[in-house]
Amino acid sequence: MSENILELNNLTKYFPIKGKGILSGTKGLVKAVDGVSLTVKRGETVGLVGESGCGKTTVGRTVMKLYEPTSGQIIFDGQDITDIKRKEMKIVRSKMQMIFQDPFSSLNPRHTVGTIISSSFTIHGIEPEGGIEHAVGELLELVGLNPEHINRFPHEFSGGQRQRIGIARALALKPKLIVADEPVSALDVSIQAQVVNLLDDLQQELGLSYLFVAHDLSVVQHISDRVVVMYLGKVMEMAPTAELFKHPRHPYTKALLSAVPVADPKVGRSRERIILQGDLPSPVNPPAGCVFNTRCWKAQDICRTEIPETIQISPLQTLACHFPE
Numbered sequence: 001m002s003e004n005i006l007e008l009n010n011l012t013k014y015f016p017i018k019g020k021g022i023l024s025g026t027k028g029l030v031k032a033v034d035g036v037s038l039t040v041k042r043g044e045t046v047g048l049v050g051e052s053g054c055g056k057t058t059v060g061r062t063v064m065k066l067y068e069p070t071s072g073q074i075i076f077d078g079q080d081i082t083d084i085k086r087k088e089m090k091i092v093r094s095k096m097q098m099i100f101q102d103p104f105s106s107l108n109p110r111h112t113v114g115t116i117i118s119s120s121f122t123i124h125g126i127e128p129e130g131g132i133e134h135a136v137g138e139l140l141e142l143v144g145l146n147p148e149h150i151n152r153f154p155h156e157f158s159g160g161q162r163q164r165i166g167i168a169r170a171l172a173l174k175p176k177l178i179v180a181d182e183p184v185s186a187l188d189v190s191i192q193a194q195v196v197n198l199l200d201d202l203q204q205e206l207g208l209s210y211l212f213v214a215h216d217l218s219v220v221q222h223i224s225d226r227v228v229v230m231y232l233g234k235v236m237e238m239a240p241t242a243e244l245f246k247h248p249r250h251p252y253t254k255a256l257l258s259a260v261p262v263a264d265p266k267v268g269r270s271r272e273r274i275i276l277q278g279d280l281p282s283p284v285n286p287p288a289g290c291v292f293n294t295r296c297w298k299a300q301d302i303c304r305t306e307i308p309e310t311i312q313i314s315p316l317q318t319l320a321c322h323f324p325e
Contacts (some may be wrong), residue, residue, distance in 0.1 A: 047224030103162035
């Protein structure tokens with residue numbers, strides 16, 4: 001059995017831009033994910049970070065086959081699922097689940113909590129031991145909610161409680177991998193820590209693996225074993241969390257980390273603050289060479305013409321930069 005629960009090899013996802021009218025055809029491509037390779041080991045949490053629009057959510061949705069990949073390879077639990085049919089994917093999806101960003105829109109307001117969580121059993125034709133109602137009650141208890149609230153509707157819960165319902169729904173079929181798409185970004189800061197700690201506890205208890213998509217680096221630092229930094233559809237750097245936060249090698253990673261607030265005002269004042277110039281380029285027409293060259297203070301001629309090769313610094317650390325730190 002492979003030590004990796006998930007393996008992505010040169011994954012790409014392009015979205016066509018359609019022109020107006022029936023016969024106008026495709027006018028261009030949005031290169032949302034452009035050659036991403038990463039692994040998630042069993043029982044590990046890999047954080048996927050970057051600015052809005054860098055393609056991290058698209059990676060998560062493509063892993064779940066909510067989007068079909070344009071090219072590349074997705075290997076889940078030793079099985080190549082890149083091109084499998086929808087019927088076969090239904091079986092695989094019982095082992096991989098997703099927690100969505102918005103706990104308000106991801107739950108059907110017309111369904112009770114019991115119906116929402118039990119939908120997984122219904123869709124997959126599974127009769128849990130002790131009956132569906134008993135199983136739903138256990139799941140609610142597992143995520144810190146009262147099983148007696150099984151007949152309540154989503155609007156009767158707070159944002160943090162709704163996200164716990166979403167987590168319970170994801171856990172119903174006892175998955176091996178959970179793709180968490182910004183699971184705490186829509187919640188109050190005081191609630192975020194509770195949900196992150198819950199995910200941590202569930203991982204220890206159930207042996208889960210997480211692909212944790214986020215833009216908040218302080219949350220990623222707390223929960224992740226390794227971090228993958230993305231920019232404009234490409235992986236810039238990948239490293240163990242402690243190593244990446246202590247010694248960022250890619251200029252983009254260094255700029256991201258310089259923006260993370262620190263509790264100690266003396267450290268905050270003495271720390272170099274890197275402000276990137278310009279806006280994120282369009283994924284429709286990304287820059288030639290290194291995609292970060294238009295905003296990088298270290299960019300030279302080679303950066304504008306040649307795509308940097310991904311260098312394997314150590315077994316768990318990669319880097320794509322012509323002039324790393």
